[in-house]
Amino acid sequence: xxxxxxxxxxxxxxxxxxxxxxxxxxxxxxxxxxxxxxxxxxxxxxxxxxxxxxxxxxxxxxxxxxxxxxxxxxxxxxxxxxxxxxxxxxxxxxxxxxxxxxxxxxxxxxxxxxxxxxxxxxxxxxxxxxxxxxxxxxxxxxxxxxxxxxxxxxxxxxxxxxxxxxxxxxxxxxxxxxxxxxxxxxxxxxxxxxxxxxxxxxxxxxxxxxxxxxxxxxxxxxxxxxxxxxxxxxxxxxxxxxxxxxxxxxxxxxxxxxxxxxxxxxxxxxxxxxxxxxxxxxxxxxxxxxxxxxxxxxxxxxxxxxxxxxxxxxxxxxxxxxxxxxxxxxxxxxxxxxxxxxxxxxxxxxxxxxxxxxxxxxxxxxxxxxxxxxxxxxxxxxxxxxxxxxxxxxxxx
Numbered sequence: 001x002x003x004x005x006x007x008x009x010x011x012x013x014x015x016x017x018x019x020x021x022x023x024x025x026x027x028x029x030x031x032x033x034x035x036x037x038x039x040x041x042x043x044x045x046x047x048x049x050x051x052x053x054x055x056x057x058x059x060x061x062x063x064x065x066x067x068x069x070x071x072x073x074x075x076x077x078x079x080x081x082x083x084x085x086x087x088x089x090x091x092x093x094x095x096x097x098x099x100x101x102x103x104x105x106x107x108x109x110x111x112x113x114x115x116x117x118x119x120x121x122x123x124x125x126x127x128x129x130x131x132x133x134x135x136x137x138x139x140x141x142x143x144x145x146x147x148x149x150x151x152x153x154x155x156x157x158x159x160x161x162x163x164x165x166x167x168x169x170x171x172x173x174x175x176x177x178x179x180x181x182x183x184x185x186x187x188x189x190x191x192x193x194x195x196x197x198x199x200x201x202x203x204x205x206x207x208x209x210x211x212x213x214x215x216x217x218x219x220x221x222x223x224x225x226x227x228x229x230x231x232x233x234x235x236x237x238x239x240x241x242x243x244x245x246x247x248x249x250x251x252x253x254x255x256x257x258x259x260x261x262x263x264x265x266x267x268x269x270x271x272x273x274x275x276x277x278x279x280x281x282x283x284x285x286x287x288x289x290x291x292x293x294x295x296x297x298x299x300x301x302x303x304x305x306x307x308x309x310x311x312x313x314x315x316x317x318x319x320x321x322x323x324x325x326x327x328x329x330x331x332x333x334x335x336x337x338x339x340x341x342x343x344x345x346x347x348x349x350x351x352x353x354x355x356x357x358x359x360x361x362x363x364x365x366x367x368x369x370x371x372x373x374x375x376x377x378x379x380x381x382x383x384x385x386x387x388x389x390x391x392x393x394x395x396x397x
Contacts, residue, residue: 014117015043017107017140019131021123022046022062025054029197030122034058036200045114047107047134049127063110065103073106077137088136095159097129104133112138119143124150124160124170132163145195146172151180164188171195209238210347213282213312215275215303218247221296223288223317228254229336230288230343231263237347239263241286242278244270279310283353284346289319290333300325305368308360313353315342325363328356 018034020026026034034044035058046062063069077085085105092101111119111134121131121144128144135142144167154160164170164185170192172178182189216222224243228251231241243251244267255264267278279285285307289298300321304314308325316322317339318330329345331338346353 015045015114016118016120017045017047017111017114017116017131017134019047019049019107019119019121019127019134021050021127022048022054022057023050023052025052026056026058028056031056031058032198032200034060036198045111045116047111047130049103049130063107065106069109070102070106073109074102076109077105081137084137084139088133091159091162092133095157095162097126097133097159100126100129101133104130105137108134108137111140116140121145123147124163125154128154128163129159132159132166135166142167143169143171146170146177146181148174148177151177155180155184161185167191169193173197207240209240210284211240211242211282212284212286212315212343213242213244213278213307214286215244215278215306216287216301217245218249218251219296220249220292220294221290221298222249223290223334224249224251225254226288226290226334226336226339227286228258228260228264230339231260232258233336233340234343234347235260235263237344239343239347240265242282243267244275244278279307279312282307282312284315284343285312286315286339286343287317287322288315288331288333288339289317289322291319298322305364308357309364309368311357311361313346313356314360315339315346325368327359327363 016037020030034046038044038060044060046058046060048062048064051064074085088101088104089098092098107130116138118141119131119135119138121128121142124144124146128150131142131144134140142163144163150160164181165188167188168191170181170188172181172192172194173196175194178192178194181192185192214222214224214227216224218224222245227241231239241264243264245251246269252266255261267274270278285304287301287304289301291297298320304316304322304325307314313329314326315329315331316326317333317335319333323330329342331342346356
């Protein structure tokens with residue numbers, strides 16, 4: 001493959017075909033691998049043997065298996081490359097891999113159109129077999145990465161040995177795996193390379209930024225537009241904003257338009273256990289509520305009480321009933337500058353965060369504990385008891 005080094009990056013216009021399964025999304029380590037290669041200048045095309053959704057995905061061209069693509073691909077290969085196709089068909093019939101050949105032929109037509117130069121199988125399982133056949137049909141170099149699953153379940157498959165010997169490079173993620181592969185396939189030892197997985201050291205590290213949590217539906221009166229503008233004003237400070245919620249307001253779009261994507265983490269709607277973890281892990285809670293254009297207001301947001309119960313300092317607004325709960329720090333409605341300054345006070349003063357957090361816990365213990373339900377429970381009990389007395393009186397002859 002033609003490539004050159006440019007400021008430490010390898011640049012290539014010739015695509016690598018990554019044969020993957022997205023049945024449960026893309027594994028996080030493969031997502032990192034693909035995105036890192038793309039950042040280095042490689043062009044990656046995805047070929048999915050199975051389609052589905054999961055937590056991780058990548059925004060790249062992805063060819064999927066369809067009946068039309070399989071039929072057309074097999075017909076095309078049979079007519080244009082009969083020797084290769086029928087030779088592969090004989091191998092597939094002997095090894096029980098007709099399906100893998102059919103899928104490979106479907107992919108091959110697209111690979112040829114896109115000028116594919118390398119076919120890489122992300123696992124040494126049946127995706128390896130699909131890649132093997134595609135490599136044979138279009139005469140492109142084959143590579144693969146072998147993990148423990150394939151060592152356990154595919155090592156003795158008759159096609160595995162053929163695929164190993166066709167591959168120009170075999171990557172494996174541990175010395176344990178390499179030792180097994182070298183013993184099983186000594187003739188492939190020189191091209192079997194120990195290539196350990198990696199983590200993004202910039203992302204996977206202890207968070208040193210002050211973590212500001214907001215928990216609220218995406219409605220206008222929650223003041224997300226004010227929060228995003230305030231965050232931009234704090235750009236020089238090390239602050240990250242955690243957002244829990246969903247709704248009609250395009251909060252993610254607001255963040256993107258302000259160029260603040262690196263300062264916001266969106267969790268969507270979460271279950272209670274995850275929410276408790278986020279409350280416990282944040283440094284400051286912020287809810288910049290305001291009156292929306294239709295006149296909608298807050299009552300007294302429960303999320304403020306929950307954060308205070310976790311001994312967290314709170315930044316909110318002088319809005320509706322919020323001052324009844326939060327003594328400080330409060331700012332005016334729709335005031336990004338004031339909100340940024342208030343958040344800065346806590347961001348720059350850890351001791352104040354701790355002391356105000358303890359005070360907030362004390363407020364909730366005294367005024368917002370479950371004992372507040374006693375009046376309602378007592379009233380319900382009185383009504384039920386009174387109703388029982390009235391019923392007994394009606395039954396007296």
